[in-house]
Amino acid sequence: MSTSAPTHPIPAAELLLAEAGWHTIDCISDLHLQQDGATWQTLRHYLRQTPAQALFLLGDIFEVWVGDDVLDDAGHAFEQQVADELAALAARGCQVLLMHGNRDFLLAQAFCERARARMLPDPSVLQLPDGERVLLSHGDALCIDDVAYMQFRQTVRNPAVQQQFLQQPLAARVAMTQQMRAQSDARKNALGVEGYADVDAELARAWLLAHDATTLIHGHTHRPGEHALQQPQDRCALRRIVLSDWELEPGHGPQRAQVLRWQAGSPDWQRLSPAAAAV
Ligand SMILES: [Mn+2]
Structure with a gap:
């Protein structure tokens, strides 16, 4: 286990200080x-109602993203519509903070401008008003x-490879990603989440x-939970909190969707259903 570190260098992180007015901070991912469908309608209702002053979307917001030019197509x-709904949330005073997932890593500047969102590097450190430092990541790099x-x-995160892909016509990119998704779905069905x-x-x-x-918050694995990470020599408790994916369409397995919320004055992060988080 400890041999992993040298071959997987630890990436630098951006430090983000929670603002004094952030009383409610939400994290969602995947x-x-x-x-349009049940998942989107539930999310849209949540986006319109959340009291959060900051919303972190920790990757795989979209099943696939072939390039920001879809915003003009x-x-x-x-x-x-998704970008515009995020922009409406931002217009109401909620900071919208994004991170790339392994599906939508091509989200770029034009999307951020339309959604009035800011893209954060993976990982980023969020320092809460009480000084606690939370590490945010999509999770796939782990x-x-x-x-x-x-x-x-490593290949698809190479800027030259991305540039080459983005130079293809939009229809060709859509076709290529459909093919890749079919392969990925076949693998998913064969392996299962576990x-x-x-x-x-x-x-x-x-x-x-x-x-x-002290706390890592990530998504990607679709295995919501909380896991202790500390070793006897660590001075404080270390843990990772895993976000739920969202799947509310009928016929796609068990329905699941959660919001992880921090509130000033509450002892810890809370898991809420989208409906409970929307009031
Ligand atoms: Mn993912």
């Missing part, structure tokens, strides 16, 4: 939006046991120690 009205995925990740590599506990602990944080 919405995997692709079309008549065939992608759904993606435009699933190092999936060697094939880690190689794929068959996927999980976050490497030792690497997660190393990330926390390097960034002087």
Whole structure:
């Protein structure tokens, strides 16, 4: 386990200080939006009602993102609606903070401008008003046991590779990603959630120690939970909190969707249903 560190250098993190007016901070991830439906309608209701002053969307907001030019394409009205709904939330005074997932890592400047959102590097440190430092990540970079995925990740996160992809016509990019998604779905069906590599506990602990944080919040694995990470020599409790994915369409397995919320004066983060978080 401890051999993972040298081959997986710990990335730098951006430090974000919670503002004094942030009384409610929400984290969600893995919405995997692709079309209008039950998941989107529940999310939209939540976005319109949340009392949060800051909303962190920790990756895989979209099932796939082929380039920001979909925002100018008549065939992608759904993606435009999502961006506009985030912008409406921002207009009401909530800061919208995004992180890339392994599905939507091509979200770029034009999307952020339309959604009035800010893209954060993965990982980022959120320092809460009480001084607690929380490390935020999508989580895929910590699933190092999936060697094939880690190689794929390195390739597709290469700016030159991305540039080449984005130079293809939009229709060609859509077709290419559909093919890749079919392969990925076949693998998902064959392995099941439990068959996927999980976050490497030792690497997660190393990330926390390097960034002087005590809690890691991430998504990606679709295994909501909370796990202690500290070793006997650690001076304080270290843990990771795993966000739920959102899947509310009928016929897609058990329905699931959660908001993780921090509130000033509350002892800890709370898991809420979207309906409970929307009041
Ligand atoms: Mn993911």
